[in-house]
Amino acid sequence: MNKILFLAHTEENDELSRLTLESLTAAKKMSAELNIPLLVGIIGDNIEKTKIIASAAPEAIFTIQGEEFKYSRYSSDALAIETICKEVAPTYIVAPATSRFSRVLPGVAHRLSGEIDTFVSALSIDNNKLFITRWYYRQRMYATLTRTKTPWIMTIAPGNFEKFEGSEQDFSFTNLTPTSTDTLMQTKIEGFVSPNCGKQTLKPEAELLFVAGAGWSKKQSDGNTKLAKAAELILDFLNKTDASLGGSKSVVDMSSEGEEALSFMTHLNQVGQTGATPSHKKGLSTCCHGEEPHAVGWRFINERRAVNLDPNCGWAQGKADVLYVADAFAVIEKVNKILSYK
Ligand SMILES: Cc1cc2nc3c(=O)[nH]c(=O)nc-3n(C[C@H](O)[C@H](O)[C@H](O)COP(=O)(O)OP(=O)(O)OC[C@H]3O[C@@H](n4cnc5c(N)ncnc54)[C@H](O)[C@@H]3O)c2cc1C
Secondary structure, eight states: OOOOOEEEOOOOOOOHHHHHOOOOOHHHHHHHHHTEEEEEEEEOOOOOGGGGGGOOOOOOEEEESSSSSSSSOHHHHHHHHEEEEEEOOOOOOEEEHHHHHHHHHHHHHTTTTOOEEEEEEEEEETEEEEEEEEEEEETTTTEEEEEOSSSSSEEEEESSSOOOOOOOOOOOHHHHHHHHOOGGGOOOOOOOOOOSSSSOOOOOOOOOEEEEEEGGSSOTTTSSHHHHHHHHHHHHHHHHHEEEEEEEEEHHHHTTTTTTOOTTGGGBBBBTTTTTTTSSEEEEEOOOOOOOHHHHHGOOEOOOOOOEOTTTTTTTTTOOEEEESSSSSHHHHHHHHHHHOO
8 A cells, every 4th residue: 555654853952844844745745646645754852842743634653752863863863764664664755855864865765675866846746646856957957757666755855845834733653662772873962063154144944045245345435345344234134134144156265265254154155056056035135246157046036136336237137126226335234223123
């Protein structure tokens, strides 16, 4: 009998991430359209805060609980997922493309003699057959494909499905105990080390992407550079809006090339052809020219605005919905002031 297994893991705060709930929507859709039952597997230390899953009405819920499953560790995660999969014997396995699952699921697919497709962005059913869509070659091409081999594991990319909304409900579950050995648990998790960017500036779930370009470091109308002021304005804006920070290649390269730079800007922030292609509802570009290798990274930003002194910059060539021809220092200072009244 065909079955769909939806896999979730709790986060550090024992909650489910937004991506997990988006992926649950994908699994529900698949179950409804293929008319096959949905089952759930949850891995974590404490599953108290996962009650929303019950309102997706799964046929059964299996858990693997315990302190040793709180954090990502390849050996214990692979064992936990394998244990659930052997119990459920699913045809399709749907999971969020979190870093934790992205790391372990390809190995699990191998152990189960199945197949895996990562970062799935759409699902469709044709003639009772499941098709998935995913991007290739840095989101320049996409393919729609299907497979016959099972179990077929799919990890869901962020921003493609609505977040699952439901009420929290108590649920009954079967707790499985994997047969672990000490060697599987010998890697100890001592904590996290973040990139040296002062604060967490990458927020994939933020509504707004704020992009800073190299213009922030250039000589301004009075003939001086104002990097300290730029850093203050940008960080104040990020604090007030909770936006995610992006940068152009020129601005992120500055520190590695030994120039005076924005200390919190790293290569992880780079948006564009050789950087990231984030998906946020809105984007605001400041002091960035909007050249094609940069703007191509804005492909999935729905509403785009830019602030640039140059009325002929790239954003004016149809790449932004609104271009404010203005001094970004003055604009962001004013916006920060307005935001502080809120
Ligand atoms: C193969 C290749 C791959 C590349 N990949 C990427 C990539 O992934 N991402 C990327 O970003 N770039 C990439 N580039 C580089 C890209 O072509 C541009 O060089 C880069 O994006 C320029 O960065 P910028 O717009 O921040 O800087 P600049 O071109 O220096 O533009 C600065 C802008 O700031 C404006 N400005 C200055 N002061 C103010 C002010 N006070 N208020 C408002 N505006 C102001 C100026 O008018 C100017 O438009 C790539 C290039 C190549 C060849």
